[in-house]
Amino acid sequence: MTDETDASDDGSPFEPPARPLGYVAIFAAVVTGAIHLLLGANVLGFNRLLGVLFLMNGLGFLGGTGLYLTRHWRREFYLVAAGYAAVTVLAFFAFQGVGVDAFYMRGSLNPMAVVAKAVELVLAAVAVALYAEDTK
DSSP: OOOGGGSOTTOOSBOOOSSHHHHHHHHHHHHHHHHHHHHHHHHHTTOHHHHHHHHHHHHHHHHHHHHHTBTTOOTHHHHHHHHHHHHHHHHHHHHHOSSGGGGEETTEEOHHHHHHHHHHHHHHHHHHHHHHHOOO
């Protein structure tokens, strides 16, 4: 993204990504944010704390995406995004256990968990790459 002084003349606070890799980051963040919001409502039914954490995590990914699409985005936020995604993956294993079994629920592979963790890892890697590419 660009500095505020480089924003378009139309006065809009919104600004699309300057590089195609930015769209990959948006896709990954929106997918995992939506998954966490969808699952959060279900998780609330059996574990209130975990359900609230799911909902907050989903809102965090979507809120971060919203910030990324504004002229207020700063280079340092790429590292925050990478860390946020990485911590989400680590928290998953902290709650579910380390190993492939963490991706199973009631004996079946949980595709939502697989997709969420895959896009979170993609988001972390892309955010680091965008940080490295951004020279501002």
